[in-house]
Amino acid sequence: MASKRFEFLLGLCLLLVINMASAQLSSTFYATSCPKALSTIKSAVDSAVSNEARMGASLLRLHFHDCFVNGCDGSILLDDTANMTGEKTAGPNNNSVRGFGVIDTIKSQVESLCPGVVSCADIVAVAARDSVVALGGPSWNVLLGRRDSATASLSAANSNIPAPTLSLSGLISAFSNKGFTAKEMVALSGSHTIGQARCTTFRTRIYNETNINSAFATSLRGKCPSTGGDNNLSPLDTTSPTSFDNAYFKNLQSQKGLLHSDQQLFSGGSTDSQVNAYSSNSGSFTTDFANAMVKMGNLSPLTGTSGQIRKNCRKAN
Structure with missing residues (x-):
C-alpha cells in the first residue's frame, strides 16, 4: 500500500514538473526582449521554402x-566534439535530417537583432510552424521560452525516434512513451x-509487402532498384507532395503509403477509422495536427536557469 502511494505521489510530482515547465513558456516571450524575432524567422523560412519546397518538410x-x-x-x-557524439549520426538522422544551414542563417539574423536572447530550440519550433504555413497548412501559437541544452544523446536519438519499419503497435507505443494518444x-x-x-527506407516495402497498390509499387521500383540507389528520393505523398493537405490519408486508403509505418495506420487495425475521418474531413485533420504540434513543442523544455542560449546553434557556449 505504501509503495502504491509512493508511486502515485511520484507520478503527481512528475506531472507537476512537466506542467510547471510548459507553464513557463509563453507565446509572447520575446515581445519586449526581441520584438522582431518571429517576423525575422518567418521571412527566412518563407525564403528557404520558396527556394526549395522540400525544405518546409525538413524543418518540420x-x-x-x-x-x-x-x-x-x-x-x-x-x-x-572530442568529448561528445551528437545526434546527427544517429540512424534516424544520418544522411537524412537537414535544414541546419537554414537554422544557422536564422540564428545569425536574430543574434544581430538581439544578441543572446533567442534560443536555438525556439527557432526550430517556430520554423516548423512557419514551414507548415508556407506550404498551405494550419498555423498555431508556438509557446516560447525554451533554452538550449549543452549536450546531446546519440543513444536516445537511436532509441526514441520512431523507425519507418515499426508496426502499428510499435508506433502507438513510441508515441505513447511521449504522452501522445493513438489519435x-x-x-x-x-x-x-x-x-x-x-x-x-521504403525498398523492403515495394519489393516484399503485399498491402501495397501494385501499380504504385511498380512505379517506385523505377526510382528505387533492389540494390543501389539508397539515397534516391520519392515523395511521401505522391498526390500533392508540396501542399500540406489531407491527401496522405487518401493515399493510405488506396494502399499507397510509401513507408511501412505509413501503411500500418490503415491495414485493418485500430487506427483505420481515424484515417477515414481525416481523409473525409481536412479541417478535422489540420485542427488536430496543430493541437498535437503545440503538445509536442511542450515536451520537456529547458526553462528558467536550466540550459543556455547558444551563440552558435552547432556548439555549446
Whole structure:
C-alpha cells in the first residue's frame, strides 16, 4: 500500500514538473526582449521554402526529431566534439535530417537583432510552424521560452525516434512513451503529406509487402532498384507532395503509403477509422495536427536557469 502511494505521489510530482515547465513558456516571450524575432524567422523560412519546397518538410522534421530526444532543447543541432557524439549520426538522422544551414542563417539574423536572447530550440519550433504555413497548412501559437541544452544523446536519438519499419503497435507505443494518444499519433503522421523519403527506407516495402497498390509499387521500383540507389528520393505523398493537405490519408486508403509505418495506420487495425475521418474531413485533420504540434513543442523544455542560449546553434557556449 505504501509503495502504491509512493508511486502515485511520484507520478503527481512528475506531472507537476512537466506542467510547471510548459507553464513557463509563453507565446509572447520575446515581445519586449526581441520584438522582431518571429517576423525575422518567418521571412527566412518563407525564403528557404520558396527556394526549395522540400525544405518546409525538413524543418518540420527537424523539430520532431529534436523534441522526441530528451525534449525540445535544440540538441539535434549540436555538432560532434572530442568529448561528445551528437545526434546527427544517429540512424534516424544520418544522411537524412537537414535544414541546419537554414537554422544557422536564422540564428545569425536574430543574434544581430538581439544578441543572446533567442534560443536555438525556439527557432526550430517556430520554423516548423512557419514551414507548415508556407506550404498551405494550419498555423498555431508556438509557446516560447525554451533554452538550449549543452549536450546531446546519440543513444536516445537511436532509441526514441520512431523507425519507418515499426508496426502499428510499435508506433502507438513510441508515441505513447511521449504522452501522445493513438489519435494524436495519426494526426502527427499526417506531416508525411509533405517531404520525401530515401529509397533505403521504403525498398523492403515495394519489393516484399503485399498491402501495397501494385501499380504504385511498380512505379517506385523505377526510382528505387533492389540494390543501389539508397539515397534516391520519392515523395511521401505522391498526390500533392508540396501542399500540406489531407491527401496522405487518401493515399493510405488506396494502399499507397510509401513507408511501412505509413501503411500500418490503415491495414485493418485500430487506427483505420481515424484515417477515414481525416481523409473525409481536412479541417478535422489540420485542427488536430496543430493541437498535437503545440503538445509536442511542450515536451520537456529547458526553462528558467536550466540550459543556455547558444551563440552558435552547432556548439555549446
